[in-house]
Amino acid sequence: MTSTTERRSATVEDYVKAILRTARGPRRTASTTGVAQELGVTPGSVSGMFKRLAELELVVHVPYHGVTLTGDGQQLALRMTRRHRLLETFLVEALGMPWDRVHAEADRLEHHLSDELEQRIAASLGEPTVDPHGDPIPSVELMMPVEDTVELGELVPGQAGVIASVSDTHPDMLRYLSDVARIGPSTRFVLQDKQPFGGPLMLLIGSRKVVLGAPLAASVQVRLSPAPR
Ligand SMILES: [Zn+2]
Structure with a gap:
């Protein structure tokens, strides 16, 4: 039972x-x-x-x-993921909280949201499909869009892409990405160089060079695009 x-x-x-x-x-x-x-x-x-x-x-x-x-387990997990990501979006967009602080708040609040409040938050935000970290928000029918992304660390020099999402669990990493490296979801880049044995990656963003350590690159998901000539 x-x-x-x-x-x-x-x-x-x-x-x-x-x-x-x-x-x-x-x-x-x-x-x-x-x-x-x-x-x-x-x-x-x-x-x-x-x-x-x-x-x-x-x-x-x-x-x-x-x-x-199981089917029930999947439904519950998708429901909680939807609530978590809607709350993160709400905290950033409606309340102006920085993106590195919303994960912990959403982790606490997600367990106390009613169906009605969830729907009102989604409606007030215009039914968003991605959260501030670039992760997809499951639909109201609990369908999760399939993302065709790869880890930034798996790319080889010369490949180009767009940052799709960034892991939301490390506030210090998120602050580094937005404040120091100045990159986030939708940033376009070309991977210029990658040092062997887990060494750093050098990205070209417009005319700007950004160096990212391998552990950071492992937390970033990207969508590949054809390399510029
Ligand atoms: Zn989160």
């Missing part, structure tokens, strides 16, 4: 969202270590929670690999 109240606890909501975010491969499997890293908890507590989520029929175990979301 499953309990509706327990299914809607903040911990359960955070876990299904983390599973959706870290799921990989054709079977969309999330591993214990992936979810532990995402939530900043120990693998031991993740294993315990995976069992509980399976009892709540929100996930099924994939032996030796982790878990995959």
